[in-house]
Amino acid sequence: MDLELRHLRILLAIAEAGSLTRAAAALMLSQPAMTTQLRRIEASFGRPLFERSARGVVPTRAGELVISHARSAVTSADRIRSYRLRSADGPEPVTVGGSSGPILSHLTLHLPAALSNPVSFVQFASTGEAMDQVGNRSIDAACLVDLDGFGTTPADGVAVDVIGLEPVVVILPAGHPLAGEGRIDLADLADETWLLPPNDPGCDDYGALVDACAAAGFVPRLSPHRIGDLSILCDLVAQGVGLTLAQGSARAREGVAMRRLTGDPLLGRHLLALHRESPLFGARPLLLGLVRDAFEARCVTSG
Numbered sequence: 520m521d522l523e524l525r526h527l528r529i530l531l532a533i534a535e536a537g538s539l540t541r542a543a544a545a546l547m548l549s550q551p552a553m554t555t556q557l558r559r560i561e562a563s564f565g566r567p568l569f570e571r572s573a574r575g576v577v578p579t580r581a582g583e584l585v586i587s588h589a590r591s592a593v594t595s596a597d598r599i600r601s602y603r604l605r606s607a608d609g610p611e612p613v614t615v616g617g618s619s620g621p622i623l624s625h626l627t628l629h630l631p632a633a634l635s636n637p638v639s640f641v642q643f644a645s646t647g648e649a650m651d652q653v654g655n656r657s658i659d660a661a662c663l664v665d666l667d668g669f670g671t672t673p674a675d676g677v678a679v680d681v682i683g684l685e686p687v688v689v690i691l692p693a694g695h696p697l698a699g700e701g702r703i704d705l706a707d708l709a710d711e712t713w714l715l716p717p718n719d720p721g722c723d724d725y726g727a728l729v730d731a732c733a734a735a736g737f738v739p740r741l742s743p744h745r746i747g748d749l750s751i752l753c754d755l756v757a758q759g760v761g762l763t764l765a766q767g768s769a770r771a772r773e774g775v776a777m778r779r780l781t782g783d784p785l786l787g788r789h790l791l792a793l794h795r796e797s798p799l800f801g802a803r804p805l806l807l808g809l810v811r812d813a814f815e816a817r818c819v820t821s822g
Contacts, residue, residue: 617662625813647721
């Protein structure tokens with residue numbers, strides 16, 4: 520196997536975390552995938568690079584040497600990428616995508632003034648579509664939202680940062696008996712019908728709802744409708760067709776109430792996905808700062 524930069528990043532993540540589990544979480548990989556990658560890397564060297572124990576992992580002597588060179592190589596590569604790629608006509612244009620919401624609108628207002636690159640923005644209907652577009656370099660970066668524990672694994676070459684967690688709220692008719700409560704126990708909604716968005720390969724809304732309801736002691740009854748537009752969903756909720764879910768930062772509509780669930784059993788993850796080969800990768804700290812500013816200013820945090 521030919522070593523690539525991503526393999527060196529895996530070694531550095533393991534060495535820094537001292538644990539395959541923590542390193543996998545930092546790189547947004549499953550532990551089996553991380554273990555398989557490490558096994559292949561070690562096989563390419565013909566010797567173990569880490570010693571395993573109940574407390575975690577530590578580099579072997581060979582591992583320390585490899586990690587030292589890997590750190591130098593990754594640092595050099597990051598410096599190279601920090602230089603903005605320029606075409607004959609000036610800075611290379613970049614495209615940022617995402618779903619509707621406060622973070623994408625914040626970037627639309629503030630990112631063009633912070634970069635010399637021409638910036639365009641595109642909105643996607645689903646997290647999976649946006650993640651795929653970043654993965655195949657059709658766009659450079661995307662602001663995404665999935666559900667904690669029910670997202671998708673990013674493609675090779677895509678760096679994903681978790682910006683923050685936001686509680687998912689339930690939307691119910693304004694006249695619902697529980698609409699006046701500060702928080703609602705999910706178990707008290709066992710007899711309701713649920714409206715969900717269309718299937719999204721980047722975020723398993725159905726699996727997340729079923730899992731949360733199972734913990735509350737019931738199986739949710741689902742409407743046959745699959746609608747992604749929150750305005751339409753709120754209209755249906757107001758008319759008594761069913762209940763739905765939304766991020767806490769969603770704007771309330773007339774005729775409905777938005778309430779947090781007791782214990783926040785469902786959490787949305789706000790993510791920034793950025794391709795490592797994009798000219799934007801050198802501006803990653805800038806992007807993260809803008810996205811975090813938007814999240815902290817306009818999103819409801821868990822707690």
